[in-house]
Amino acid sequence: MTALTTARADRPRRADRPCRAVDEEPRGLVSPADWRRPIVWLGLRAGHAVLLALLLVWGIGPILLLAKFAVTPTQDILRTPLAVFPNGITWANLDAAWNDVEVSRYLLNTVWVAAGAWVSQVVVAATGGYVLSVLRPRWGRLLHAAVLATLFVPAVVLLVPLYLTVLDPPVGGSMINTFWGVWLPAGASAFNVVLVTRFFDSLPREVFEAAAVDGAGPFRMFWSVVLPMSRPILGVVSVFAVIAAWKDFLWPLLVLPDPDLQPLSVRLPTLQGSTDKGVLMAALAISTVIPIAVFLAFQRLFLRGAGLGGAVKG
Amino acid sequence: MSATDVQSAADVVPRGRSGPSPDGVAARPARPARRRRSPAEWVRRGGLSTVVLALPLLVIFGVFSWLPIGRAVVMSFQETNLLTAHWVGLDNFRAVLADPLLPVAVRNTAWFALLALVFGYPVPLVGAVLMSTLRRMRGLFSVLAYLPVVVPPVVAVLLWKFFYDPRPEGVFNEILGWVGLGPFPWLQDQTAAMPSLVLEATWAAAGGTVIIYLAALTSVPPELYDAAEVDGASIWGKIRHVTLPHLRGVLLITFILQIIGTAQVFLEPYLFTGGGPANATVTVLLLIYRYAFGQSLGSDYGMATALSLMLAVFLALLSIAWFRLTRNWSTS
Numbered sequence: 001m002t003a004l005t006t007a008r009a010d011r012p013r014r015a016d017r018p019c020r021a022v023d024e025e026p027r028g029l030v031s032p033a034d035w036r037r038p039i040v041w042l043g044l045r046a047g048h049a050v051l052l053a054l055l056l057v058w059g060i061g062p063i064l065l066l067a068k069f070a071v072t073p074t075q076d077i078l079r080t081p082l083a084v085f086p087n088g089i090t091w092a093n094l095d096a097a098w099n100d101v102e103v104s105r106y107l108l109n110t111v112w113v114a115a116g117a118w119v120s121q122v123v124v125a126a127t128g129g130y131v132l133s134v135l136r137p138r139w140g141r142l143l144h145a146a147v148l149a150t151l152f153v154p155a156v157v158l159l160v161p162l163y164l165t166v167l168d169p170p171v172g173g174s175m176i177n178t179f180w181g182v183w184l185p186a187g188a189s190a191f192n193v194v195l196v197t198r199f200f201d202s203l204p205r206e207v208f209e210a211a212a213v214d215g216a217g218p219f220r221m222f223w224s225v226v227l228p229m230s231r232p233i234l235g236v237v238s239v240f241a242v243i244a245a246w247k248d249f250l251w252p253l254l255v256l257p258d259p260d261l262q263p264l265s266v267r268l269p270t271l272q273g274s275t276d277k278g279v280l281m282a283a284l285a286i287s288t289v290i291p292i293a294v295f296l297a298f299q300r301l302f303l304r305g306a307g308l309g310g311a312v313k314g
Numbered sequence: 315m316s317a318t319d320v321q322s323a324a325d326v327v328p329r330g331r332s333g334p335s336p337d338g339v340a341a342r343p344a345r346p347a348r349r350r351r352s353p354a355e356w357v358r359r360g361g362l363s364t365v366v367l368a369l370p371l372l373v374i375f376g377v378f379s380w381l382p383i384g385r386a387v388v389m390s391f392q393e394t395n396l397l398t399a400h401w402v403g404l405d406n407f408r409a410v411l412a413d414p415l416l417p418v419a420v421r422n423t424a425w426f427a428l429l430a431l432v433f434g435y436p437v438p439l440v441g442a443v444l445m446s447t448l449r450r451m452r453g454l455f456s457v458l459a460y461l462p463v464v465v466p467p468v469v470a471v472l473l474w475k476f477f478y479d480p481r482p483e484g485v486f487n488e489i490l491g492w493v494g495l496g497p498f499p500w501l502q503d504q505t506a507a508m509p510s511l512v513l514e515a516t517w518a519a520a521g522g523t524v525i526i527y528l529a530a531l532t533s534v535p536p537e538l539y540d541a542a543e544v545d546g547a548s549i550w551g552k553i554r555h556v557t558l559p560h561l562r563g564v565l566l567i568t569f570i571l572q573i574i575g576t577a578q579v580f581l582e583p584y585l586f587t588g589g590g591p592a593n594a595t596v597t598v599l600l601l602i603y604r605y606a607f608g609q610s611l612g613s614d615y616g617m618a619t620a621l622s623l624m625l626a627v628f629l630a631l632l633s634i635a636w637f638r639l640t641r642n643w644s645t646s
Contacts, residue, residue, distance in 0.1 A: 028536055029552055030447045031543050040549065047444050052455065055441075058517070059458035063465065065485070066473055081476075081485045120374065128371030137364045147371070150379045154629055156578045156599055156622045160606045160615050161382035161389060170377060187374040218363040247466050249581055254607065265468040269585055272472055281476075284469045295464040296457070302464070303456050306522050307529025 066288065069281035070094060077277050093282035101275055103264065103283045110263035110287070113182050113252065114245035120187035121241040122234060129196030129230075130222050134208055144197070151190045163254055181255035186245065192237050195308065199233040200226065236305040239298055246291055390620040395613070406620035415593065415601060416621075422508065422583075423597045427576040429512040435572065438520050439565070442527035443557065456528065460521040467518060471585045474514040475501070478586075501587055504594040511582040511595060519575075523568060530564040531557065562643075570636045574629050598625055 034040045069077050071089045080086055097103045131137065132144050166181045167174055175181035203226075211225045227234075246265070253266045264287045271280055295302055356362070390406055392399045410416060445455050462470070477485040478500035487497035500510045534557060542552045558565075580599040583589055589596040598621065606618035 028446065028534075029443070029531075029539060029557060030549060031539065033543070034549060044444075044447055048448060051441060051444050052458075055455060055458040059461040059521070062470075062473060062477070062517070063461065065477075066469075069476075079483060081479075081483065082488055124370045124374050127367045127369075131364060131368040131371070135360070135364045135367065137361070137368075143368065143371070146380065147375060150375070150383070152630070153383055154574060154578060154626050156602065157386050157619075157626045158379070158382050159602065159622065160618045161385035162378060163606070164389075164394075164615065165377065165382050165385065170381070184374060185378040187370070188379040190375075190379075193371065218360050218367060222367065243464060247468075249468050250584075250603075265466050268468050268472060272475075277476070280472070284472055288465050288469050291464045291466060292461070295461070299453070299457055303460060303525055304529075306460065306463075306525040 063288070063292070066281060066285050069278070070285035071282075072278065074276045074278035077281065090278070093278040094286070096279045097275075097282035097286060101271060101279060101283060103267075103286050105260075106262060106264040106267045107286065107290075109261060110246060110265065113179060113248075113263045114242045116179055116183035117186035117245035118238055118241045120183050121189055121192055122237060124187040125189070125192035125196045125237050126227065126230065126234060127222070128193045129200050130226055132193070133197045133200035134221075134226060135218060147190050147193050150188070151194070159250075166255055176255060177258045177261060179256075179261070182245075182248075182252055185251070186241070189241075192240070195237060196230065196233055199230060203229060235298075235301050236308060239294075239301050239305055242294070243291060386619050386623060389616060390623050392616055394615045402616070406616040407624070409614075410605075410617050410621045410624070413601075415596060418593050419596045419598045419601045422593075422595060423577055423579065423599075425508055426512060426515075426579055426597060427573050429509055430515060430576045431569075431572065433512055434516040434520050434523065435569065438523040439527055439561075442524050442531060443553065445524070445528055446531040456525060459524045462517050463519065463521040465518070467581050468585065470518050471514060471582060474517070475586055478510055502591055504591050507587055507591060507594050511579075511586055514586070515576075515579065515582050523572075526564060526568060527561065530561050534560045566636075566640050570633050573632065577625065577629060 030040065030044065035044075065081075068084070069081070070093055071091060072085060072093075073087055073090050074093075076083065076085075076087055128147070132140050132147075162185060166185065167176055169175060175184070207225060207229070208221060211221045216225065248263075249265050252263050256262050256266065259267065259270075264283075268280075268283060268287065271283055275283075389399075391401055391403060393402045393405070441459065445452060445459075448455060479485060479487065480497065480499045480502050481487065482491065482497045484497070484500075486500065490496040490498070499506060501507050538556045538560070539552055542556050547555065578599050579597050580603065583595040583597050583600050584603070587595045589600055602618045602621050602625075605614045605621065607613065
């Protein structure tokens with residue numbers, strides 16, 4: 001279980017290996033001596049170049065095509081999808097998608113869904129991780145085991161009973177057609193709790209003891225000591241939460257049958273039959289812009305989080 | 315600050331994991347009598363605040379995770395509509411097993427999982443190893459590889475559906491036409507439909523796998539490579555004897571996780587083909603969805619949960635078998 005070691009490994013290592021600055025070559029699979037051999041150098045450089053070309057086609061190609069379609073007249077999209085603007089650019093698609101098809105409203109629903117899911121996940125993960133890792137009550141181990149156990153239950157088992165629970169919860173009325181039906185179940189993410197608990201486990205306990213000696217109660221310690229220290233891990237949880245909510249399709253489809261409340265991802269498939277290609281492509285492009293912008297802005301967080309995902313599951 | 319204050323404050327930070335708890339994990343803080351603590355003392359020592367802080371997790375997991383899991387087991391033995399429920403024993407399981415679509419769905423899902431392994435398991439590994447030898451621009455490569463993962467899946471499917479346009483003017487058909495291939499019917503053909511879904515699913519997921527491998531690769535201690543170097547190992551030797559054994563754990567895990575994930579594939583068949591043509595892309599999850607929410611068959615929540623339980627049990631057995639099998643594989 002190498003939970004956070006991969007993420008933090010580079011920090012101390014960089015500090016206690018000043019040699020890196022001297023020989024500049026990071027040691028690894030291919031050593032500096034290997035690099036000096038022409039065959040290795042040529043082979044690897046060629047490999048890297050091919051990889052870069054493939055990645056450009058793979059990673060950006062479809063997205064660029066989508067961006068092009070969004071501003072291409074429908075006739076051109078259908079007749080010559082690969083030609084570069086044979087009849088110029090049109091902004092009518094984007095305008096029609098935003099206003100006539102009301103993508104703006106559904107986008108707002110998506111933002112709203114993601115924001116609530118984010119709050120519920122951060123609150124549950126932060127308080128839960130704090131109790132399990134720092135406060136450690138005697139019933140904590142049982143709780144920890146119960147949370148961990150849900151990691152091993154595939155999502156498919158929950159689909160129908162969770163739907164019926166949201167339809168008729170133990171307290172209160174039906175959550176169908178309310179955002180609560182999406183927000184609250186999102187909080188029950190064992191993965192988040194495990195991530196945060198492991199992170200808190202790795203914090204020096206002296207800090208908590210010192211805070212306790214200074215008279216900080218559990219709430220004070222949570223608010224003034226633990227939360228400020230947990231910013232990196234809460235960043236990872238937040239990124240996961242927002243992106244997952246943005247991507248989700250099946251659950252909002254079930255819980256929000258009212259089209260006025262549906263997020264964009266649920267509305268898009270219903271558009272494909274009724275709108276023309278250009279407008280559909282513009283709508284697809286609009287719903288992709290924000291996640292890509294968020295990703296480019298927080299790449300480090302994303303990539304570290306994705307690596308962490310593998311480490312925790314392992 | 316008095317001495318007792320310090321004492322109680324220090325108690326806020328309880329003992330370590332191995333701390334004394336002879337009466338086991340089942341001990342409830344609500345039964346302070348065992349330790350001869352009054353409720354007031356329990357509250358003063360932070361017991362109540364702990365419960366309050368645990369409340370979000372307890373409530374959310376209780377209502378939206380533990381309760382539905384228990385309910386799934388119960389419901390699979392019941393005939394349920396929303397108002398009434400009565401026990402029907404194994405009837406739900408019998409009905410599912412008698413469904414002529416089930417073998418089709420199982421076969422399709424297995425085919426999807428197998429194709430996804432063939433497409434999506436070795437290529438990210440090669441890419442990640444190659445990327446780990448980069449001295450500069452590794453960030454750029456990672457971003458490019460990961461970009462498709464952040465595209466919302468619905469967008470990806472609808473976009474690829476257009477790429478799979480079966481006309482000669484379709485995006486993929488035109489590109490393949492440049493080298494004299496096609497046109498292919500893609501999604502409209504019974505045999506080509508499933509590989510088409512898998513190709514899109516691989517596009518959407520491979521970046522995540524690359525990043526996981528890359529994280530594992532950068533955690534290989536460089537000393538191991540130095541040692542192999544001293545022993546005269548070539549680059550291939552180092553890959554075989556240092557890199558791959560070090561990745562072993564991650565590789566075994568991603569293998570089974572990918573199977574568990576692809577066994578629950580829903581979005582691609584639902585949006586691309588709706589299960590067609592001629593049921594060639596009906597998957598187990600699509601069947602579950604149809605039992606529970608499909609209009610044509612009416613809602614049969616019992617059958618849906620019965621099938622999801624069977625799938626879950628199968629996946630659990632598969633994982634156990636996988637870990638049993640691989641535990642003894644040597645690391646060298």
